[in-house]
Amino acid sequence: MAEFKHKNIIALRDLTKEEIELLLSTAESMREINSRDIKKVPTLRGKTIINLFYESSTRTRTSFEIAGKRLSADTVNITPSSSSATKGETLADTALNLLAMKPDIIVMRHAVSGSHYFLSGKLPNCSIVNAGDGTHEHPSQGLLDMLTMKDRFGRLDGLKVAIIGDITHSRVARSNIQGLTKMGSQVFLAGPPTMVPPGAERLGNVTVCATMKEAVQDADVVMMLRIQQERQGKTLMPNAREYSRYFGLNPENLKLARPDAMVMHPGPINRGVEMSSYVVDGPQSHILKQVENGVAVRMAMLYHVCGGELE
Amino acid sequence: MTDEMTVILDGPGIKRALTRISHEILERNKGLTDVVLVGIRSGGDFLASQIGAALEVIEGDKAPVGAVDITLYRDDVSNQLPHHPVGKTEIPFSLEGKKVVLVDDVLFTGRTIRAAMDALMDHGRPQCIQLAVLIDRGHRELPIRADFVGRNVPTSLKENVQVIFDDRNQPVRVVLEK
Numbered sequence: 001m002a003e004f005k006h007k008n009i010i011a012l013r014d015l016t017k018e019e020i021e022l023l024l025s026t027a028e029s030m031r032e033i034n035s036r037d038i039k040k041v042p043t044l045r046g047k048t049i050i051n052l053f054y055e056s057s058t059r060t061r062t063s064f065e066i067a068g069k070r071l072s073a074d075t076v077n078i079t080p081s082s083s084s085a086t087k088g089e090t091l092a093d094t095a096l097n098l099l100a101m102k103p104d105i106i107v108m109r110h111a112v113s114g115s116h117y118f119l120s121g122k123l124p125n126c127s128i129v130n131a132g133d134g135t136h137e138h139p140s141q142g143l144l145d146m147l148t149m150k151d152r153f154g155r156l157d158g159l160k161v162a163i164i165g166d167i168t169h170s171r172v173a174r175s176n177i178q179g180l181t182k183m184g185s186q187v188f189l190a191g192p193p194t195m196v197p198p199g200a201e202r203l204g205n206v207t208v209c210a211t212m213k214e215a216v217q218d219a220d221v222v223m224m225l226r227i228q229q230e231r232q233g234k235t236l237m238p239n240a241r242e243y244s245r246y247f248g249l250n251p252e253n254l255k256l257a258r259p260d261a262m263v264m265h266p267g268p269i270n271r272g273v274e275m276s277s278y279v280v281d282g283p284q285s286h287i288l289k290q291v292e293n294g295v296a297v298r299m300a301m302l303y304h305v306c307g308g309e310l311e
Numbered sequence: 312m313t314d315e316m317t318v319i320l321d322g323p324g325i326k327r328a329l330t331r332i333s334h335e336i337l338e339r340n341k342g343l344t345d346v347v348l349v350g351i352r353s354g355g356d357f358l359a360s361q362i363g364a365a366l367e368v369i370e371g372d373k374a375p376v377g378a379v380d381i382t383l384y385r386d387d388v389s390n391q392l393p394h395h396p397v398g399k400t401e402i403p404f405s406l407e408g409k410k411v412v413l414v415d416d417v418l419f420t421g422r423t424i425r426a427a428m429d430a431l432m433d434h435g436r437p438q439c440i441q442l443a444v445l446i447d448r449g450h451r452e453l454p455i456r457a458d459f460v461g462r463n464v465p466t467s468l469k470e471n472v473q474v475i476f477d478d479r480n481q482p483v484r485v486v487l488e489k
Binding site for chain 2: 022026030033037041042071300303
C-alpha cells in the first residue's frame with residue numbers, strides 16, 4: 001500500500017493511482033466511525049481546521065465540518081458574508097492573517113481556478129485542502145463519487161462512466177475525469193457543444209460524444225452535472241426546457257444505460273432540468289449515498305494531509 | 312531467516328500456547344457466557360480467530376470474534392510522517408455488558424493496548440476487559456498487564472519480536488530479531 005506524502009490536496013491530477021486508492025481505502029475504514037453511536041475518534045485532537053468558503057455551500061462545507069469534528073479537530077467556519085473579502089481584503093492578506101492564528105489545515109473554496117496553489121505558496125506550514133476552485137477541480141467530490149461507484153461495483157477499472165452536461169464549467173467533471181481515468185474507467189462526455197471544452201479528448205481515456213444517447217448507451221454510471229448558471233454567460237444555451245429535452249436524464253433515456261446503471265449528481269439539483277424527479281427519487285439514484293460518502297472521504301483527506309510532508 | 316534471528320516459538324508451540332490461553336479464559340470466566348474476543352489488527356485479529364476456534368473445540372460453544380484497528384487512536388498519530396494506512400474495525404456485536412478478551416500478538420510498551428481500550432470504550436461499555444497476548448516482551452511505558460500470556464520473553468530495546476503468519480493468516484513462528 002502506498003504512503004501518502006502530500007501536505008496539500010489541491011487536485012486529483014497531482015495524485016497517483018496508488019494515492020487515490022489509499023484515500024479510498026482509508027475512507028472505507030472511516031465509514032465505520034460514522035455508523036457508531038459515538039461518532040468520534042481522537043485522531044486530530046489539538047488540530048485546528050479553518051473552513052474558508054468564499055462561495056456558498058451547504059453540502060461540502062457541512063461535510064468538511066462534520067469530518068473535522070469526528071476526528072476531534074477544532075473547526076472554524078468562514079463564510080462569504082463573514083469574510084473580510086467583502087471589505088476588499090486580498091486573498092494573500094487573508095491567508096497571512098489566518099496563518100498568524102496557527103491553523104493546521106485550511107479547507108478553501110474559491111471562485112478563482114488555481115487560487116489554492118497560490119495560497120499554498122503563501123502558507124508553507126499549513127495544509128491546504130481544495131473544496132472547489134473555480135472551474136478547475138473539486139477533489140473531494142471526485143473521490144466521493146469514485147467511492148460510491150466502488151461500493152456499487154466493487155471496482156473502478158473497466159467501468160463505463162457517462163458525464164453529461166456543462167463540462168466546461170464543471171470542476172466536478174474535471175476531478176472525476178482525472179480520477180476515473182487514472183483508475184482505469186472509460187469516461188464518455190456529452191453536453192451542448194457550447195459546454196464541452198475543446199480538446200477534452202486529450203485528457204486520457206475520454207471520449208467526447210455528439211449526443212447524450214451515445215454517451216449513456218450501455219453506461220455503468222450516468223453522472224449528471226448541474227447547469228452552472230453563475231459561471232456562464234446567457235449565450236451558452238437557449239433555455240432550460242430545450243436543454244432538458246436534449247441533455248436531461250429521464251426514465252426513457254436512462255433505459256439506454258445498463259439495467260443496473262447507477263445515477264449520480266453532485267448537487268444541488270435543478271429538478272426537471274438536468275434530471276426528472278422520477279430519476280432523482282428512483283431506485284437507480286445514488287445521490288444521497290454520495291452525500292453520505294462525502295463525510296468519510298473528507299475524514300480520509302484531513303487525516304492524510306496531517307501526515308504529509310512539505311512539498 | 313538471517314543469523315540475527317532466533318525462533319522463540321514454532322507452529323506447534325504457538326498452538327499449545329493458544330490452547331492453554333483458551334483454557335485459562337474458560338477457567339477465569341467460568342465458561343463462555345458473555346465472553347467476546349476482539350483482536351487488534353493486524354496480528355491480534357488472526358490470533359483471536361485461533362483462540363475462538365480452540366474455545367469451540369474445548370467448550371463446544373462459540374464466542375463472537377471481532378477486530379479493532381487502533382490507528383486512529385494512536386497517541387503519536389499527529390507526529391507521524393507519513394501516516395499509516397487505516398484498517399477496518401469490525402465488531403459486529405454489542406460490547407455492552409460483555410466480558411471482552413482483547414487479543415494481541417506482542418505486548419511491548421502498552422500504548423497499543425491503551426489505544427485499543429479507548430477504541431473499545433467508544434463502541435460501548437463492557438463489563439470488563441481482559442488482555443490475552445502471545446508474547447510479553449516487557450518494557451512497559453504504561454501501567455498495563457496481561458491476564459493471559461503465551462510466553463514471557465525478556466528482551467532488550469534493541470531487539471524486535473515478530474509473529475510470522477502464513478498467507479492463510481495462520482501463525483507459523485515467533486522470532487526474536489537482534
